[in-house]
Amino acid sequence: MRWSQAHIPTLRDDPAEAEAASHRLLLRAGYVRQLTAGHYSLLPLAVRVRTKIIAIVRDEMDRIGAQEMLLPALHPAEPWRRSGRWELMGQEMFRLRDRRDAELALGMTHEEIFATVARELNSYRQLPQQWYQFQTKFRDEPRPKGGLLRTREFTMKDAYSFDLDRAGLDVSFEAYHGAYTRIFERLGLPVLAVEASSGTMGGAGSTEFMCPAAAGEDLVVHSPSCGYAANIERATAVLDTVEDGPGPPAPEPFDTPGVRTIEDLARDHDAPADRQIKTLVYVLDGRLTLVLLRGDHPLNEQKLVDATGAADPRAAAPDEIRAALGALPGSLGAVGVTDLPVIADEALRGRRAMFTGANRDDVHLRGVDVERDIEVGAWADLREVAEGEPCPRCAEPLRITRTIEVGHIFKLGDRYARALGAEVLDPEGKRVPITMGSYGIGIERALAAIVEVHHDDRGIIWPTAVAPYQVTVVVAQSNDDPTVAAGDTLYRELLAAGIETIIDDRPERAGVKFRDAELTGIPYRLTVGKRGLAEGTVEITSRSTTETQKVPLAEAVPHLHTLLP
Amino acid sequence: MRWSQAHIPTLRDDPAEAEAASHRLLLRAGYVRQLTAGHYSLLPLAVRVRTKIIAIVRDEMDRIGAQEMLLPALHPAEPWRRSGRWELMGQEMFRLRDRRDAELALGMTHEEIFATVARELNSYRQLPQQWYQFQTKFRDEPRPKGGLLRTREFTMKDAYSFDLDRAGLDVSFEAYHGAYTRIFERLGLPVLAVEASSGTMGGAGSTEFMCPAAAGEDLVVHSPSCGYAANIERATAVLDTVEDGPGPPAPEPFDTPGVRTIEDLARDHDAPADRQIKTLVYVLDGRLTLVLLRGDHPLNEQKLVDATGAADPRAAAPDEIRAALGALPGSLGAVGVTDLPVIADEALRGRRAMFTGANRDDVHLRGVDVERDIEVGAWADLREVAEGEPCPRCAEPLRITRTIEVGHIFKLGDRYARALGAEVLDPEGKRVPITMGSYGIGIERALAAIVEVHHDDRGIIWPTAVAPYQVTVVVAQSNDDPTVAAGDTLYRELLAAGIETIIDDRPERAGVKFRDAELTGIPYRLTVGKRGLAEGTVEITSRSTTETQKVPLAEAVPHLHTLLP
Structure with missing residues (x-):
């Protein structure tokens, strides 16, 4: 070309x-x-x-x-309906109707x-x-x-x-x-x-096959020691144990004016975050659901989706929450709640003498025994792992890396x-x-x-296996006929040798051509210039190493052949 | 495989x-x-x-x-709107809306x-x-x-x-x-x-590039003598000339009870079809339009579309026609019509002393001078050419062939x-x-x-350039180990020689395998059987000629190599 x-x-x-x-x-x-x-x-x-x-x-x-x-x-709707995914796919599926009004979806x-x-x-x-x-x-x-x-x-x-x-x-x-x-x-x-x-x-x-990259949208939790690796949507870690006192025979309400957060309660009422029950309210496929975690544990929403099979999860709005529970976020709890489903994180199993909201603004409960006082409908792994927690396999500290999902097998x-x-x-x-x-x-x-993965501040650096061309022949002086002719000859020889080659024959300065060669990431640049030709040489520059070698004109093509796979 | x-x-x-x-x-x-x-x-x-x-x-x-x-x-709707084809493409374009309600179309x-x-x-x-x-x-x-x-x-x-x-x-x-x-x-x-x-x-x-085939949906008009070829939607022919008398100074109505067709009028009232004006009524993008042709000339609808630019043409319904013209098909005409567009076929230009309907049931007009008596808004080539008419280039009889459009360049x-x-x-x-x-x-x-183009009653006959495999090795007796081994060896040799090969190793009768080899259309069948192996031979059968050649085992692969491009 x-x-x-x-x-x-x-x-x-x-x-x-x-x-x-x-x-x-x-x-x-x-x-x-x-x-x-x-x-x-x-x-x-x-x-x-x-x-x-x-x-x-x-x-x-x-x-x-x-x-x-x-x-x-x-696709016709029918097979998607049979699998149940016509509904499950929600807004992510493009849907349309044909001239006979039959329902269709784009796969x-x-x-x-x-x-x-x-x-x-x-x-x-x-x-x-x-x-x-x-x-x-x-x-x-x-x-x-x-x-x-x-x-x-x-x-x-x-x-x-x-x-x-x-x-x-x-x-x-x-x-x-x-x-x-x-x-x-x-x-x-x-x-x-x-x-x-x-x-x-x-x-x-x-x-999943995850490629580490700054632009990635997925977090992978992994242990460099043992090789454990999981998407943060699935990853687990060893849980630190918390000692619970025996606690009172029943939950005890106490006033907590101005307490809105886990931290407020911990600071003002001697209630460490790991002894609190965090109560989140979600709307799962239209149904209000209480989601319980340990006070210091964040929720991973995908885990909630996986545990419940919900197609369309969202956090409940404050007015929905007040209507259902009689209080605003900050004083919520699941004790005594019988009309809403409750799902709890495994880390709460067996916990006693816990703190939680009382479903009255500015009131909390102490002495909550989770299994005694709360009607937990389902237990699940819901919490998101944090960097540094112990690996579930080798107990060494876990690392979290930003990645791009490039493959997924099921x-x-x-x-x-x-x-x-x-x-x-x-x-x-x-x-x-x-x-x-x-x-x-x-x-x-x-x-x-x-x-x-393969770039620098000058542009792309294609691996040869996927490069659009292997070689770009840069004619340094497009207005010099012998240089143009020499470039053309090399170009034709490279093509004849089966090497995918582009020749930069534009009437531009050499600097522009060099810049575009680097930007587009072609693995090898073969520079044909007046001065080199005078001494019978051309230059071969590797995009990845940026090194330039002077080679005799006659050896340019064989030399490139040895560089390429 | x-x-x-x-x-x-x-x-x-x-x-x-x-x-x-x-x-x-x-x-x-x-x-x-x-x-x-x-x-x-x-x-x-x-x-x-x-x-x-x-x-x-x-x-x-x-x-x-x-x-x-x-x-x-x-595609977003915008570029299609800019070209005017968002509307023009009508129902043939699949349209949909995304989650933000933006209009989209499938290209x-x-x-x-x-x-x-x-x-x-x-x-x-x-x-x-x-x-x-x-x-x-x-x-x-x-x-x-x-x-x-x-x-x-x-x-x-x-x-x-x-x-x-x-x-x-x-x-x-x-x-x-x-x-x-x-x-x-x-x-x-x-x-x-x-x-x-x-x-x-x-x-x-x-x-258009048109491939003659019985299953084709397009008709091509062509002259074997001079090479003229056109889609029937475009084709023209030399028009036979018809001698018109001078005719009266103005159209004269006459009663035509029971006359419904061109043939009726010709038979009962001495009005040859080529001296009649046929009046068709179309709805073009919602507007009623009169379409005039010579009585013996059929309309080609695509020519009407091309002449008018209509996106959505259809023949008018009888009630629409009566409402607009006051008569039913059989007595329609354009004389005196001023409120509807009239488009006339070129074959009517200059014609005099013609017959047409009077827009009163059971009444026709004679002595119509087309250009004098009808307000023709547009003249166009509308008539469909018939087999045997003279070629517009060489005047030899035209032929009409059924074809498949395989390419179109604009x-x-x-x-x-x-x-x-x-x-x-x-x-x-x-x-x-x-x-x-x-x-x-x-x-x-x-x-x-x-x-x-390439099949017979036994199946497909692929040209080698597009065949899915070049050779099928048929193991005639799948239960005979030496035959299976010989087949496998040939299969591997063919693959090693770069010949795309499938081996029919199914535990089926040879007849079933032969039938499937013919049905699927693989150009060469290499049959390995007990009897042949006993004398050191295999059979090569050409799908296209159906001829079978016995060749020594060792020559099978080189022989196939010579047969293939």
Whole structure:
């Protein structure tokens, strides 16, 4: 490709709207343009990188025997209703009606649709099957942001495994785990494989592949000592024990004028935070629910969602709370509450002589025995782990790292197969639902994550495996015919050698070309200039090391060949 | 790939719902399954063919210097409103609203969105640009049918050219014309390049690439003598001349009881059809319009749409007609009508002494001089050409052939660039709108068209360039270990030789495997059987010629190598 004919609209300055490094650099280096919030046009350089990422993912999918398919992006409502996710997906699912007024949805994911295709399987002898596709997913994100990191429309490689039973699923799951490890390694993405929440996917467990990056939106809790790693939505830690006194035979109210917070009560009434019960009020799918935690423990909302299966959780508003409990936040408690569901964090189990609000403004209770005095409907792990707490495996202090989710694999079990009627005959001739797994990688997010990991203040530094071109030939003096001719010859030789090359033949100063070469992140720059040619040399500059080597003209192509994989 | 592990759900019988050969065979051979009307899942064999088609199209696009991009599939309403197509596209455009109630549409095509990206071009020096993508298009077809031939969701290669002026566009257009010719040749699709209606696309002309096939929905009018070819929506023919008498000074009414049709009037009142004026009533975007043709000439509705720019044409209902004209169809005419627009076919120009309805039931007029007696608002070519009429170029009899549209290229001009503000500075420093062209190929329709052209009563016959596998190794006796081992060895040798191979290792009778090999259309079958092995031979069968050759075991792979490109 000739740069003069290519559409690579590099920008001189950082775009104001971009915070994440990948967002800023992909805009500035002419890779992407926003059409509207959450929807990006991929320009030619980005498409070249995307194509390479897809080729690597496809290669590893094929290597584990997966077969590529392509299922529709626009779905009838019916399979989504059968799985129960038509409602569960809420506002995140784009919905529409066709000219016959039939309800449709844009696919956010494809468990239901692949399960529909799997109905045609009929014997355990056909299992396992591994099916995958590269298909656009549409998600009406509340806050699309970070350029390609969180969009409303993106390409996903989604794969689905179909096994006779859980043992088969475990084998499939391990195969994808291995494939994902190889994929991210080939893409140049360091990842932590972590325990994760399965969210709306359901099932028996899931593993996320998390790439540490400042622009990440997910927190991973991990122990450098033993390798324990979990999304903060799932992570646990060893709990410090708190000694409770025996406490009185019944809760005792006491006046607490002006007390509004855990800290107020601790300071003014000798009630340490770890001896308080924090009472939060949530509206879960329309129903007011009390959520109890230890005073010093924060709630992780995803844990609450996972524990309750709520599709649409939100904190209750003060007027809703007063109407239900007769008090405002600051004096709330669950003692004596019988008409609302109560869910309590495991850390409160067995606790006695605790403090909590009395559901009267400016009054609290002391001497609360949680199991004696509160009708706890459900116990769950709800608290969010904090940095430095002891690892649940090795007891060493936990660390918390900001990460980007680049892959997520799920053991689904038979939920979707049951709902959609995907069954096979087992060896005994009995009809059983197929056991499924699902496995996703967001392609454009992976592209952005690579930029997050591989850049410096001058621009992107592509790993050669995904670079849009391997070499850019920079003609330093475009007005000097012999230099232009020498550049052209090298360009043609590089192409003939099978090296993906672009030649910067624009009538620009060398400095502009150098700047764009660095900005766009092409691994090697071959500079052809008047002075070098006079002594029969050209320069090869590595984008990653920034080192420049002078090589004889005739050795330039063979030398680049040795540098490239 | 091993057939025993692949998902190739062939069917023993023809599916009842399929009429088109490609629909029937792609279902039966296990290539596609319908999710819902107009939406198909592509199974592994279909994805392999699709990937090859895409690679060929991409190769030819790259060859003419086009750059691949990927623009969003979900569009904001704004660019569509600016071009005027938000309304024009009517019910065929899928529309929806996001969580913020913003109006969105699923892309039917991408002129507006590419023009948006082209706003970043700013100088004639950056032109020409050729940009393309492979992107899903969504169209709410009133009648999806024929399997992959007409769907609501499909992959399109759409390309757009950006030139400074019409002369530049002509050069770009020719480049795509050449690329398309090569693409269809490589895909094994015979095509006619024909003059076409530009429909809702607008612009200065378009060429369709039409593949003759029984399942086609488009009629092409062509002259085998001179090569003239046009879609019936555009085609013209030499008009036979009719001698008119001088006629009376004014139209004369006469009673025509019981006359309802052109034929009635001709038979009962000595009024030859070619001396009658046929009066049709259409509702064009809500406005009643009289459409006049010669009595023996049928209307082509697309010509009416093209002539009037109507977005939503329909024939008027009898009650609407009576309310407006005071008579029912059978006695309609345009003489004296001043309150409704009248559009007349060119064949009526200058005609005198004609017959037409009097807008009174059972009364007609004779002696009508079209230009004297009727207020014709617009003249246009409206009539549909008939088989055997003289070619407008060579005057030889025209033929009409049923075809599938596999490609369509448009000279758009500056309509979209003007609407979206895509302008550059010309050499004189003046801002001018960019001149655009657009160029489309439906990928899955091309796949189906290949099947329409290449099949027999036993199944598909893929050209090697697009076959999902080149060779299927059929192990005739799956229960005979030496045969299985010999098959496996050949399979591995073929893979090592870079030949895409599937091995049919299923525990089925040889007859079943032969049938599936023929049905799925794999170009070469390599049969490994007990009897042949005893004498050291295997059989190679060509799907296209159906000929079988016995070759020594050791020569099988080299022999197949010579057969394949």
